[in-house]
Amino acid sequence: MKLAFFRTKNNRYSIAALLGALEDLEVKIIVVDNPEDLFELPRDFYIALSFMSPEALHHLKLAQEIIHKGYKVIAGGSHASARPEQLLKRGVFAVFVGEAEETLRSFVLNPKPGLWKATRFVDLDKFPPFSLKYEAFSPIEITRGCPFGCAYCQTPRLFGNTVRHRSLEKVLDYARRSVAQGRKVARFISPNAFSYGSSKGIIPNIEAIEKLLKGVKEAGMREVYFGSFPSDVRPESVTEEVLDLVATYCDNRTIVIGLQSGSERILRLLKRGHNVENALHAVELIAKKGFMPYVDMIFGFPFETKDDVRKSLEISLLMHEKFGAVIHGHTFMPLPGTPFENLNMHISADILKTIGRFSSKGIIKGQWQRQLNISEEISSLEG
Numbered sequence: 584m585k586l587a588f589f590r591t592k593n594n595r596y597s598i599a600a601l602l603g604a605l606e607d608l609e610v611k612i613i614v615v616d617n618p619e620d621l622f623e624l625p626r627d628f629y630i631a632l633s634f635m636s637p638e639a640l641h642h643l644k645l646a647q648e649i650i651h652k653g654y655k656v657i658a659g660g661s662h663a664s665a666r667p668e669q670l671l672k673r674g675v676f677a678v679f680v681g682e683a684e685e686t687l688r689s690f691v692l693n694p695k696p697g698l699w700k701a702t703r704f705v706d707l708d709k710f711p712p713f714s715l716k717y718e719a720f721s722p723i724e725i726t727r728g729c730p731f732g733c734a735y736c737q738t739p740r741l742f743g744n745t746v747r748h749r750s751l752e753k754v755l756d757y758a759r760r761s762v763a764q765g766r767k768v769a770r771f772i773s774p775n776a777f778s779y780g781s782s783k784g785i786i787p788n789i790e791a792i793e794k795l796l797k798g799v800k801e802a803g804m805r806e807v808y809f810g811s812f813p814s815d816v817r818p819e820s821v822t823e824e825v826l827d828l829v830a831t832y833c834d835n836r837t838i839v840i841g842l843q844s845g846s847e848r849i850l851r852l853l854k855r856g857h858n859v860e861n862a863l864h865a866v867e868l869i870a871k872k873g874f875m876p877y878v879d880m881i882f883g884f885p886f887e888t889k890d891d892v893r894k895s896l897e898i899s900l901l902m903h904e905k906f907g908a909v910i911h912g913h914t915f916m917p918l919p920g921t922p923f924e925n926l927n928m929h930i931s932a933d934i935l936k937t938i939g940r941f942s943s944k945g946i947i948k949g950q951w952q953r954q955l956n957i958s959e960e961i962s963s964l965e966g
């Protein structure tokens with residue numbers, strides 16, 4: 584079997600994990616970063632696409648072009664998991680639903696067409712977090728699964744509600760091995776970094792976090808980032824003790840935290856599981872410990888009233904002025920597979936103007952403008 588992974592800025596971590604999962608199998612694998620290069624490949628290559636819903640339109644078009652040229656396309660990722668039929672209908676040879684480490688291995692050994700559905704969640708310790716063999720690195724995924732059920736989010740739908748942590752032993756082993764290959768910066772992937780080692784994924788396990796951070800430093804990592812890109816933290820997991828550990832062992836001066844709305848009514852509809860006060864307290868603690876809070880907020884839920892948005896903007900301003908917070912603005916996207924998949928984003932011209940004003944003052948940053956179009960694109964994709 585010959586397999587070509589198409590790697591993009593947004594799927595590079597997933598591709599690294601999948602390459603790691605296939606390392607020991609007899610398969611010719613190449614990684615292609617430029618779409619033009621896909622068409623130079625011999626026709627007996629299977630071309631693997633992995634993408635999230637915000638990139639679905641682009642990838643569906645690319646898949647059709649590739650199929651038209653006579654290649655077999657296989658696809659996975661959060662969009663394929665939520666809309667497998669959409670891909671099969673467009674001629675994709677095999678579609679992977681759920682976590683693909685095990686199913687992709689089975690496919691490589693026996694490449695049958697159709698739906699490849701994961702029947703269980705994988706044990707992270709059984710697979711490498713990235714591929715040393717193919718020199719495809721990524722931050723180390725320390726936890727998969729989220730105990731919360733935010734109604735707009737695909738994560739618990741894809742990875743389940745039970746947290747699965749990679750053992751300290753395995754994390755440190757991969758940290759040491761990546762240092763030996765010249766890597767010097769440790770970052771982590773988790774739905775809530777401060778939940779590492781905790782049984783329910785909420786209350787920080789201080790001992791486990793200290794062993795993790797101290798351990799990666801001792802493994803030779805020169806810089807360590809925890810609670811910042813690419814993983815954020817939940818308000819209820821922010822404690823003085825965990826922030827002290829970050830201050831002691833890590834290099835990040837920002838902590839990324841989700842609030843999402845300044846309206847209690849909206850937080851309840853989103854099923855966030857915390858209120859405005861909890862989150863504000865966490866933001867205050869982050870600032871008190873000398874970090875810059877980077878606070879995720881979402882605008883454009885169709886059920887938001889002007890009053891709800893006013894509350895979000897007011898609290899954004901307050902957090903900026905009082906705690907030096909930067910607001911990471913997002914536009915609501917109706918992600919397939921979530922309870923909000925059939926809603927359409929709505930933001931009035933007035934509100935857009937105000938958000939724009941906040942942006943020009945540096946209070947709100949992030950991708951919210953680009954996401955306006957992406958949100959519409961997602962709504963336009965038929966089942």
Ligand code: SF4
Nearest residue numbers: 729731733736738774
């Ligand atoms: S937004 Fe974060 S906390 Fe909420 S379900 Fe998704 S990953 Fe979990």
